[in-house]
Amino acid sequence: MTLWLVSMVLFIGSALLGGINYVVTVLNLRTKGMSMTRLPLTVWAFTITAILGILSFPVLFAAALLLLFDRSFGTSFYLSDIYINGAPLHYSGGSPILFQHLFWFLGHPEVYIVLLPALGLASEIISTQSRKPIFGYKAMIGSMLVIAFLSFVVWGHHMFITGMNPFLGSVFVFTTLLVAIPSAVKVFNYLATLWKANIVYSPAILFAIGLVSFFISGGLTGIILGDSALDINVHDTYFVVAHFHIVMGSSAIFGMFAGIYHWFPRMFGRMMNRKLGYLHFWLTILSVYGTFFPMHFIGLAGVPRRYYANTAYEGFSGIININSLISVFAILGAFAQLIFVINFFYSMYRGKKAVQNPWKSNTLEWTAPVEHVHGNWPGEIPTVYRWPYDYGKPGAEDDFIPQTVPYSQTKSSNLEGEE
Amino acid sequence: MSDHTHGHTGTHEAHDHHEHHQSFWSKYVFSTDHKMISKQFLVTAIVMALLAMFMSVIFRLQLGWPDHKFPILEKFIGSWGKGGKLDPNFYLALVTIHGTIMVFFVLTGGLSGTFSNLLIPLQVGARDMASGFLNMLSYWFFFASCMVMTAAAGYARLRIGNDVVVGEHGLVHRFSIARRN
Ligand code: HEM
């Protein structure tokens, strides 16, 4: 436990150093023409994530430090009574609930720190592979900002049964359910972008669509858990395990996989194997749903989480088969990841050589040479003339117009006001 | 610059045209280049993810077949899986460390570390991060915390190894392992 705390303190150091750097870079080092509303949604997502981290990680830092003090130096921030040799010390006033408040004040923003970058990657990939502009670019930015703000005022939904004042609980129910609005906006925008698109399939977009699927199916159980009257029944059961693995764990992992498949050529100058990518996707989505979907039902049946075995209770004898089934899917899923690992390391050295812009993408990273150079572009940094989502624009020669192409060269497709 | 591939074959790493003399250390370890740092984050995260996934397989074996013994466990985790049964205390340690690694090390450090690093400078049109040095430090703090977390798993094992065998035959042997810490 002490090592766990030391590790977290180091980790927070890393997250803060990284986060400050990301924000400063985005604010100060944009190239000519790259206004904030011409930034790809990935960059917006990373920036908002970094801000969330900068604001919330220090709170976990404090919580971890105080806990270290309590455990190692005899303070009592989280302990109300300390007994030494049977006699209570004179300290008073510490509270274990305080740790929960501090922890979840980070804890909830943390789920968006995990999710937002994945959503950003998905926006970019879905738009590129659908060959359509992202639906509702500004709404996407706005909903991310609203989610980021709300994520700081909902932490109490993890604490409905700690003895917190029930009135306070209902305030947290309200703020929590508000999060459904920007989340629904995002889902709607993804679906509208995919709607009637001529999707160019690749492992990346399959994983991105998988993310959207998890965001929906896991988000729906979030509405149940966010409602204190319902949550009290399923708190600390497998229902919760199912919810957070689908909406946070699997969504974000799928976003990460999507990102890896999509930007692998940018990172390593080679392509990953497509067939193995598809195989990896189908086995993984099957085993994720196979593992976590049944957990909803055993959770509703009352099976608590964090128990080593549930064999002591007559009433749970019926779930044993379900648990075995879940484990079979979990092990299948684990094997599926080995396909990915093999594909990843093999392609790093032996993959097909990548061309400069393999996905016919608009964003700037694909204008840099395949071979990495310090400073990214060997000559001048390119200038930006348009937003990043001019895919399938009516009247254009090609189905994509990179950000570096000025409007003066695309007279046939310019909209009103674009010169 | 058009899309070209010069004759630097054999490695996946392209050499920088301007600086040909980069040693292993300055290229892979003390790199301040955001593209290299992003690869460092990604590879570290993949290793941590495999570790956490392995943990989940171990406790899923326990949850799926609570009455069954898996002698193979002893091969992987030694005294944690004495006689093919997962130790109950260690179950808790595993679940906690599994969750911590997945949430913080894979999906926070790994995800943001990889893609913010790779894409922010390239997509906004910057030559690198605002501070390459802080960026390198960020990776090194991350690496250190990964190591300490892995050690925490190992330490849980030694302590539990000790508790479990007190009063059993292997006492002396186990004690000597536990004392090393
Ligand atoms: C490889 C597939 C995975 C499987 C089979 C799996 C399985 C499980 C199970 C069964 C538990 C609950 C055990 C219990 O409460 O007794 C658990 C806990 C947890 N998992 Fe996973 N998991 C997987 C991947 C992930 C991922 C990707 C994340 C990242 C979000 C994650 C985060 C967590 C967290 C935060 C906990 C709670 C830890 C605690 O209760 O202290 N897991 N996992």
Ligand SMILES: [Cu+2]
């Ligand atoms: Cu929350």
